[in-house]
Amino acid sequence: MIGDFSAIVARGLGIRRSRRWLLRPTTFEVTHGVVGLAGPAGPARSALLETLATLRSPSTGDLEVLGHDVTRRAGRRAVRARLGLLPARFAWASGLSTHDFVAYASYYKCTPRRAVDAILERFGLSDAAAFEMDMLPQDLRLRAGLAATCVHEPEVVFLDEPLSGIGDSEREELIPLLRGLAPAVVVTAADPAELTGWCDRGFSMVRGRLIESPCVPLPRARVPAGV
């Protein structure tokens, strides 16, 4: 059932490249909380995330994000400022400081300059603000990427394998941060087990099909509210 309050509503959404279905037509909705999307890394998963983030048009079907029909240009323009996307192995500006990197994103997100300092503070990057992105350890670099993605406080955030290559202790610190990024967070992982325990809903991508799969959430008491 699709509710009126859904952040994302897809009806018969299909993504095709050349003659191959990356995602066969499917219907689903995302309301709020953390939605896990498990599937092998590859074009299908990235294409779905890019489509939901309006960077790519669906081959077939309807797609509404935050109440806007994003198959139309006007809908995409209206909603883009309310979305955030962090690709897997995201690119950054080499030789650039963390502060400048987030400020760069902030310019395109039309946020005031003070928002940069605020989000660096919120993500625990104040001390690393002057460091070059290349010099940061992987978990801090991820925090910087998240800060750039969320500097405009989006309502829906898409994260492609954010925790890949992150150590266990850092994961424990990062998961609460990821959960609090936005009202709705769509996060992918190659292995469903990586999502178990901290997502509220789960999907799996199997041979171009999107299948809802059980996702065991952490008890509410164990999840810190934001960071």
Add this chain to the structure above:
Amino acid sequence: MSDLGRVLRIDARRTALFLAVPALAFLGAVAAWRAMLPGVAYWDDAVAALFSSVCLLGPASAGFAAWVALREHRLDYLRGLTARSPALGPLLDLLLLGIVTLCAYAVVAAVVAAKTMIHVEAGHPKPIGPLAGALTLLVYTVVGYLAGRLVPRLPTVPAVAVVTYLWAAARPEPWADLLPPPGVGHVGLFAALRTELLAAQALWSFGLGAVLVTGYLWALTRHAWLALPTVAAAGVVTGTTLWLHGQQRTPAVVPRAFAYSCRQWPLTVCVHPGLHTALPSLEAALTPLAARLSGTPGRFVRIEHRPDNDFPRPGHGVVYIHLSDLSPGYAHRAAQEIEISLLDARTCGDPRHAVGARYSALVSAWLLDEGPPRLDDAVAARAFARWDEQRRRRWLHTHYARYHSCTLRGRDFHER
């Protein structure tokens, strides 16, 4: 610094623009320098050299722009999900790439202008020429950038460079040589580029660049008003293409009025003013030849520099030379040309006079101060070698007609 200025600075650092300017400028300057004639420079040929540099600089700029587009594509997750216009990122990229390209081109143009100003005694600078080159270069950049945006794969970078290079190197139709960058090669000293042709080429490049940029912006934003400049620019491209197509039977260069630079003593040597620095060398090289021919029917007192396609008959003491540059040995080449003009090509080319032609070659070697050729008639060769300058001159005075017609015989060299 404003927010936009900070973003531009970051993008400039990201895409190594500060390294690209000197690299592209060096490449373009080398290409332009190689295209210029040694020892001589004049404004019309400077424009041709700039076009030659564009033929190399353009593909390099296109490849670089494709690489920048590729890199910027990886930041679409930040620049695409924007509250600003989706055209902003590409426009900023094109602005930076345009600045880089034009800075490199300005360096190349400065090098070419400096060399030209050192030598120039001919022609006038035509700003429309460098402008046409700059606009053409911007089109290359736009093409490379759009290719990188549309196909964001690494092979796009070399593919764009190769395809744009081939556009300049191999045109599908001969008339397409008139499209930018035009394949003008060298502009002769006595010729000038047609200003209206340069203007049409500048307009064509401007139109094509505008079509590409506005068309791409329309694809990004779907603003209906962009159709107007796109269609207008397409009209400009179509109109100028048709006009250039109509010019295929008209030469790309036209004769230019000029006044000779001359040196009056001991010979009168007159050359195109673009070669005025050659006058002392020519005077020094040609005076001995004139002295040896003095008193013969081949005597001359005036040497005139002529266009490459103009071969008047020498006579009445006037001979003609053809020089397009001052590469090493030019004065000797001029003397050779005069000496060859002394011989009757019809009889000297006749196989029946092959022996006589070899005797004439012996005399020619003396006239040009060259080493004597190998001759079967050792007696004649030894005799001629023994004679002093005065005796040789007297001998030539007597035997000039046979020398001229390549009908000399062995006994003509017998000492009496």
